[in-house]
Amino acid sequence: MKKKWWHDKVAYQIYPKSFLDSNGDGIGDLRGIISKLDYLKDLGIGILWISPVYVSPCADQGYDIADYYGIDPKFGTMEDMDRLLAEAKKRDIAVLMDLVVNHCSDEHEWFQKALKDPEGEYGQYFYFAKKKDGKLPCNWRSYFGGSVWENVEGTDWYYLHMFHKKQPDLNWENPKLREEIYKMMNWWLDKGIAGFRVDAIMNIKKPLPFQDYPADREDGLCNVGGILGSQEGLRDFLNEMHEKTTKPHHAFSVGEVFGLDDSDISRFIGDDAYFTSIFDFRQNVAGQTMLGWYDWKAPTPDEYKECCFTSQKVSEGVGFFSNIIENHDEPRGVSHYLPEYAQNEKGKKLLGMMYFMLKGLPFIYQGQELGMENCAFPSIEAIDDVSSRDEYQRCLKVGLNEEEALKVVSHYSRDNVRTPFQWNDEKNGGFTTGTPWLMVNPQYKEINAASQIGREGSIYEFYKSMTTYHDSSVWQDVYRHKADVGMLYIKLTVIDDVLVVSFKEL
Numbered sequence: 001m002k003k004k005w006w007h008d009k010v011a012y013q014i015y016p017k018s019f020l021d022s023n024g025d026g027i028g029d030l031r032g033i034i035s036k037l038d039y040l041k042d043l044g045i046g047i048l049w050i051s052p053v054y055v056s057p058c059a060d061q062g063y064d065i066a067d068y069y070g071i072d073p074k075f076g077t078m079e080d081m082d083r084l085l086a087e088a089k090k091r092d093i094a095v096l097m098d099l100v101v102n103h104c105s106d107e108h109e110w111f112q113k114a115l116k117d118p119e120g121e122y123g124q125y126f127y128f129a130k131k132k133d134g135k136l137p138c139n140w141r142s143y144f145g146g147s148v149w150e151n152v153e154g155t156d157w158y159y160l161h162m163f164h165k166k167q168p169d170l171n172w173e174n175p176k177l178r179e180e181i182y183k184m185m186n187w188w189l190d191k192g193i194a195g196f197r198v199d200a201i202m203n204i205k206k207p208l209p210f211q212d213y214p215a216d217r218e219d220g221l222c223n224v225g226g227i228l229g230s231q232e233g234l235r236d237f238l239n240e241m242h243e244k245t246t247k248p249h250h251a252f253s254v255g256e257v258f259g260l261d262d263s264d265i266s267r268f269i270g271d272d273a274y275f276t277s278i279f280d281f282r283q284n285v286a287g288q289t290m291l292g293w294y295d296w297k298a299p300t301p302d303e304y305k306e307c308c309f310t311s312q313k314v315s316e317g318v319g320f321f322s323n324i325i326e327n328h329d330e331p332r333g334v335s336h337y338l339p340e341y342a343q344n345e346k347g348k349k350l351l352g353m354m355y356f357m358l359k360g361l362p363f364i365y366q367g368q369e370l371g372m373e374n375c376a377f378p379s380i381e382a383i384d385d386v387s388s389r390d391e392y393q394r395c396l397k398v399g400l401n402e403e404e405a406l407k408v409v410s411h412y413s414r415d416n417v418r419t420p421f422q423w424n425d426e427k428n429g430g431f432t433t434g435t436p437w438l439m440v441n442p443q444y445k446e447i448n449a450a451s452q453i454g455r456e457g458s459i460y461e462f463y464k465s466m467t468t469y470h471d472s473s474v475w476q477d478v479y480r481h482k483a484d485v486g487m488l489y490i491k492l493t494v495i496d497d498v499l500v501v502s503f504k505e506l
Contacts, residue, residue, distance in 0.1 A: 002271055006252050007320075009046030009094070010467045011363040013197075015328050016053050016075055017061065018420045019366055021432035028420070028431070030076035034084050039449070041091045043369060043460075044467025047252070047361075048088060049096040049197045051328055053081070057107050059166035060144075060386060061418070063098075063199065064105040068184045085192045094194035096252065101181050102200040103167040111168050118157045125177045126168050127160035128152075129210070137210035141221035145390035148224060162203050162224050164386060172204045172237055185245040195252030198275065202258055205234035216290045223290045228259035235267060238274040252276045254322050254361075258285070262314045269319030277361055280321035283307035283337070284330055293391045293412045294398055294405075298336050305354075312359055321360040325351060326368055331416045335374035345371065349462045356466040366421055369463040370452055374416040375441040380406055382439055388413040424450035 020032030030053065040048065052062035055070040062072070071078050088095050104111065113122035129137045129149070140148045142162060149158040150165045160169045171177055185196065203224075213222040246253045255275040257268060268278050283304050287297035299307065315321050325333035338347045348371040356362055377383050380392050380402075388409050395405035410416075415438060422444040423430030429444035441447075452458035 004276070006047065006094070006276065006361065008470070009361065010044055010470055011047035011049060011096075011322070011361060012040055012043070012045040013049045013051065013327055013363055013365045015051045015366060015418055017051075017437060018418050018431070020421060020423070021434065021436075024432060024434040025074070026432050026434040026437045027074050029074070030071070030080040030084050034080070034087055037087055037091055037093065040093065042453075043364075043464055044470075045093060045364070047094045047096060047194070049254075049363070050098065052098045052100060057105055057166065059105070060164045061384075063100050064103070064107075064164060064167045065100055066105040066107040067109075068104075069187065082191075089192070094252065095192075096195050096197050096254070097188055097193050098199055099185065099196035100199040101170060102203045103161065103163060103169045106166045106168055114159075115152060118152070118155075118159075121176075124171060124174050125180075126171055127206070128157050129160075130156050130158065139212040139215065139221050140224045140227065141217070141219070143224060144387050145394070147221065160206075163200075169203070169206075173208075178237070178240065182241065182244045185241075186249070189245065189249040189251055193251075195246060195249075195276070196254075198253055198255045201238070201255050202228050202234070202260070204237055205231035207231050225258065226290060235274070238268075242274050246276075247272070254278060254363075257281075265314060266318050269315070269321070271319075273319065277320050277322045279327075279363070280311045280315075280323055280360065282311050284324070292394045292398070294395045294400060294408050296412065298411075301337075301339065304337050308354065308358060315359065321358075322363050323355055323358050323360040324363045324365065325355055326365045326417055327363070328365070328417055329414050331412055331414075332372055332374045333368065334371055335411070335416070343373065345457075345459055348459050352459070352463060352466060356470060362470065364463065365417060367417070369460050370422065370447055370449055371459040372417075372422060372441065372447055373443060374411065375419050375439070375443075377406065377410045377413070377415070377439070380409065383409065383413055383415050384438055385414045385418070388415060422448040424448050 014033060016030065016033065017028050019028040020036055021028050022031040022035065023029065033050070052065065053071055053075040054062065054065045055067035055072045056062045056064050057066060058064070071081050085095055110122050110125050114120070114126050114128070117123055118128040136147060136149045136158065138148070140162075142148045144164050148160055148162055150161055151158050161167050162169055189195070207227055213227055216222050216226065245251070253275045255268065255278040257278040258281060260268060260278070266273065268274050269276070283299060286299040286303055286307055289295045311321055325337070330336070334343055334348045334351060338351060342350070380389065383389065391412070392405050392409045395408050396402070400408065419438055419441045420429055420431035420436050422441065425445045425448055428436050429440045429448060430450070431440065449460065452460035455461065
């Protein structure tokens with residue numbers, strides 16, 4: 001691989017709504033992020049991925065975008081965004097925006113125009129259809145439950161949504177729609193962002209014409225995630241997007257890619273591939289089935305290790321994966337991957353060490369560097385996440401009682417990672433002076449940044465040491481597999497409860 005500016009970086013994901021509230025309205029915002037850039041710099045962060053802050057009704061927490069060119073007032077203003085970019089640049093931190101272009105919000109101007117004339121110009125930006133012989137075009141199940149087809153009230157038209165019904169899918173078959181997307185991407189790149197994290201990109205190409213697939217549940221529907229391998233032409237879209245946006249800007253892009261055949265990886269990562277990198281989800285999806293969360297099993301330590309090793313072999317000589325323990329869609333990794341007896345500071349460091357030692361680009365999710373854990377939600381009413389509420393009903397339908405259903409959902413809920421960041425042991429964990437939009441994890445008294453920064457042996461200081469090793473010249477030579485670097489002996493030693501990592505070239 002050719003050496004690129006991002007090879008020696010450590011990335012960090014911020015979920016803005018839950019990071020830091022600067023004005024006391026209970027919602028995190030851009031000014032809150034700006035105030036903590038020095039915290040991120042001290043941690044060793046070089047790339048910052050910010051989850052959506054665009055104008056949105058938040059049916060799916062900002063991943064339903066109503067205006068790609070506007071900042072939602074709850075997060076601040078475009079002036080705040082400009083200041084964030086400028087202040088991050090001063091600290092040598094590159095900023096990535098979340099690119100959500102498989103779908104938009106039903107409140108977007110395009111969709112509002114499409115509703116007025118489903119067969120008109122803007123109707124072609126989406127997928128509209130009518131029943132034929134009383135039957136919908138296909139039996140796909142939305143990621144959030146129920147049919148992917150939603151009726152347009154007062155008409156016989158239906159529109160396609162692979163996610164929430166307020167997230168109509170964009171029709172990438174339409175070249176006018178694609179050009180609108182590329183124009184928007186270039187607008188943000190010209191503004192000064194370093195690139196994009198690309199959301200749900202494997203969904204942009206639908207298997208056409210629409211058809212039924214074998215049902216996998218008693219509702220007669222099939223999981224839409226199971227048909228991703230059926231599309232033809234996806235690569236043409238991805239290549240076009242790369243050629244018209246990220247390539248001429250020399251921008252960084254990391255794709256949320258599921259269902260990729262290992263033999264096809266060289267098209268997705270590496271020099272002049274569709275993306276700079278893609279996330280490695282092999283361990284995240286281990287133990288999952290199409291039946292629902294009640295049937296899922298967390299991977300054992302050996303299974304987790306095997307997933308990591310397999311990914312390392314697959315990417316060898318091709319490019320870099322972006323490695324994660326958790327993100328905004330996953331439970332807290334220390335609660336999911338570690339056996340109960342190992343869910344302590346030593347176990348959390350061990351998980352972090354294995355992750356940092358993998359070849360690839362480490363992405364830290366906010367709070368991971370503190371060892372934040374899953375939240376003990378008292379009831380389903382305390383959970384906001386739309387997918388969690390659907391899975392709770394699924395658990396009840398298959399015979400679990402309310403207590404059992406809540407236990408399942410509490411483990412896998414996306415709200416586990418969306419609870420407010422735990423800055424200190426003061427009210428609301430220092431996140432807000434108001435009422436937080438989502439409950440604060442009761443553990444904030446014991447697990448918080450203030451108690452760990454500067455404390456020898458803390459998880460935060462361990463992560464800080466790992467980002468330092470990641471940035472070391474010797475480590476980077478091995479990381480890139482340069483021809484002039486021989487075999488390396490890596491020794492891990494625990495001295496007075498502190499992990500010491502030493503390198504020696506053989």
